[in-house]
Amino acid sequence: MTIEDLGKELSRLSNFDFNDWNENDVREEFIQPLLKLLGYRKNTDYDINREEKHQLHKPFLMVGRKRIDIDYALLVRKKQFWIIEAKPSSPRQIEEKSIFQAHLYALHPEVNARYFAVINGWNIVVYDSRNIDEAYQPILNISSTELPQKFLMLNKILGAKNLLPMLKQRVLDDIRDILSVEVMEERLQEFSLAVDSILESARPVVQENRRNIYFRKALESEQSFKQICFSSTLDELIKLSFSFSNTFGDFKIIYEAFNSKFELLNNLEKSKVVTTILQVLRGRPAICHRQNLIALLVKILPNNEMLSDSLSFSSIADEIKRAIKDCLTHFENQAWLRELWKLEGNLYRVYYKLTFFSNEWFDMFFNNIVKIKKEVLEDEELVFQAPDNLRERVDFIQKSVIITYYQCISRDEQSLLQLNHELNELEERINPVFQDEIKKVHPDDRIILRYEMYNKPFDFLISGLFNFLYKDYEIVERLLDEKSLELILELIQKDRKKYTASWIDKFLVRYLFNQNRYEILEPVSSNYNDSLDMLIILKKIFNCGQISISIKPSSTTNTNLLNIFIRENYNNEGEWTLEGEVDIKDKILKITSLNKKIKYVSDPIKPSAFSTSEKTENERNN
Incomplete structure (x- = not known):
């Protein structure tokens, strides 16, 4: 809600004529919107419980009733901090018995609310249940007509965001008052240690609260983003959602929303959608938009290879090739x-x-x-x-x-x-x-981010594009021809600072291997059984391994080489590592080393020098 919206809503509430309003009218038409302005919502961290019922026990039974009904209980992360007692608009001035009643409710052991408010529309009176004098003076008394001017005062005390800080300040004030009459200095140290102990015990609780909130907010954010994407039209997704610099997770959600609609279309309708994508792509989109749309075409290609439009495009594959070459040539x-x-x-x-x-x-x-x-x-x-x-x-x-x-x-x-x-x-x-x-x-x-190096020397267009294309390598590999390979090698030769250790280098290494443009320099390793076994290992680490790349000058020629190191991913039996180089001039991958590193695993049946009970006792003594 903007400040302007807040002002309009406060003005609306302050202009109500409460004559003849019953209690339910006050609740629904005045208190409910007021709580919303204060930041409280049902089923949120700042929750609202309505019409809570609590049984009365001794000594509360002396008031002549067996239970109490609380109109509103306001909670912060499931902890109850204040309550509201709603009253009809007549009489205009809130009566003492209504205040006593609300105070009784706040003191109930199951309620234990620090603050209580009584509201009849005309007036809002707020009390601190732990600090009430004989005259029952409120800590805040606001008439409805004063709401626009005094809302900040109300929000400072009872606003959802301000309640905890304000309560902590009140605790500090109480401590200051109590310690002001202390006469034993050593008791200050005792108190300080006790407070430190409370803080230390609260720390893991706070950390757990933080983790829970973070993951919940992340989930809510993802769900909200999904809702926006899935409620968008195909045109909106193409022209707007894909225009942003999206993470892989965001791109996946946008694509899922797109595909859920796209796959329901017939071929003629699909062709029109692809034409829209191409119209944007052939226009003047920003770099992120261009990268996303090329990646989108790659995603939809496998199930729509035969799709075409005589007036707009011959095939999606041809359009992807053309778009990639446009990027490679800048x-x-x-x-x-x-x-x-x-x-x-x-x-x-x-x-x-x-x-x-x-x-x-x-x-x-x-x-x-x-x-x-x-x-x-x-x-x-x-x-x-x-x-x-x-x-x-x-x-x-x-x-x-x-x-x-x-x-x-x-x-x-x-x-x-x-x-x-x-x-x-x-x-x-x-x-x-x-x-x-x-x-x-x-x-x-x-x-x-490499903002200060964009295009000088870092090539955000190509590196970012291949970052996406690498995720769908198997599809893109079939689209690259000799001309595309020449362009990639030409770019790398021009200025390696632009591309080294970027996705285009990694793409090139995989591409050369899968095109059988590699040679194995002997001796490589003795950790494999035969050439077939070695080929299986090579395929696994080239297609699934972590590829690291650096530049080194050749000692024999003027041609620079790409130095490569690949580590196998997630193998409990031990991981394979590969070293080699890419000869850019000859367009060939040279494998110089292939080794397996056995991961250390402690022996689970190794005998202990003493029994478990002895060991525990020994550790305890140490």
Whole structure:
């Protein structure tokens, strides 16, 4: 809810004419929306229990009834902290007997509420059940007409987000009052140790609460994202959902939503959807959007290989090949797309460097955003996604780049060329200050993304694309021809800083092996039985292993080599490791080492030097 929405709702509640309202009217039309403004919702961490019933026992039976009915009990993570007693609007002034009644309810052992409020529409009176004088003075008394002006006072005491901090402050105030009459100094130390003990015993509970909230919020966030995706149209998914920089998990959810609708269509309808994808892809999408749509086409290819449209496309496979080659050549035959690709990289670098060029101002700007969010967001949101300076900087850069990019896509080639030239000149001017400022920033506070290197030298377009394509390697492998391989090798030869240790290198290593472009240099290893056994091992580690890549210059030729190391994944019997190199010039993979490392497993039947009971006693004594 925005501040404007809050103001409108408070104004609405303050203008009610409560004449002739019964208790139920007050509950449903006034108290319920008021609790919503205070942050309470059913079945949340800030829960509402309505019409709780509790039996009365001695000495409470003296009031002449056997049970009590509580109109509203307000809870924070299942702990009850305050209650509301609703009353009809007449009489306008809340009577003492109503206050006594609510106080009695708050003191009930099963309720034990720190605060209680009595509300009749006209007035809201709030009491601290542990600190009431003989005159029964409330800690807060607000008429409904004062709500817009005094809501913050009410929210500070009973608001869902503020209740726990306020209660902790009250505890500290109580401690201060109690200790102010102490005369024995050593008892202060005793008390301090007791408090430390409570804090230590509470720490694992707090940690468990935090874990539970995080996982619950993560699940809620995923479910909410799924609901949005599955309720979106195919057009919305293609043009909007796939346009963002999505994680693999997010991409999977969006694709599942897309596929659930796509597979219900007939071939003619499917062709129209593919045409929509291609229209976006052939347009001027941002890099993330382009990567996602190519990955989407790869996903839908296996079940739709024969799909075509005489006016739009001959086959999905051909369109994927064309799109991949466009990326591998950086749109060399489409000058306006090439300038847009350069523009996006320039924008990322310049915006990133500008935030450090004026680092003092931006630090204050981002810190203020973080401060506001910490004050406004509920604790559960802070646990799940705590705001920090780094996250706000990333968010600012991403939004600034996307907004600027889409403002520029309608420009012609010459205009884009001029804009890129101006951005490069600006970058040159701010670089010296940026280099000085970035040195002052702790490495942990720098952005781990390679914004300052986009296109110079890091190729976000190709590395990011193959990051997605690697997940569907078996499909993509069939689409790459000799020309694509030439382009990949050409890119790697041009500037290895762009691609080394990226997904395109890993893709290349797997591709060469599966195309039988490899040779085994003897002697490799003696840990396999025969050549067939070795081939099985090689297939397993190349297709499932963890591939690490580095550059090394060749000692015999001028050709640089890709140094490779592959470790087998998750084998309890011991893991295979492979070492080798890729000769870029000859387009061949050379395997120089293949070894098996036996994992150490302790002997479960090794005899103990003493019995279990003796061992336990020995450990206890030590």
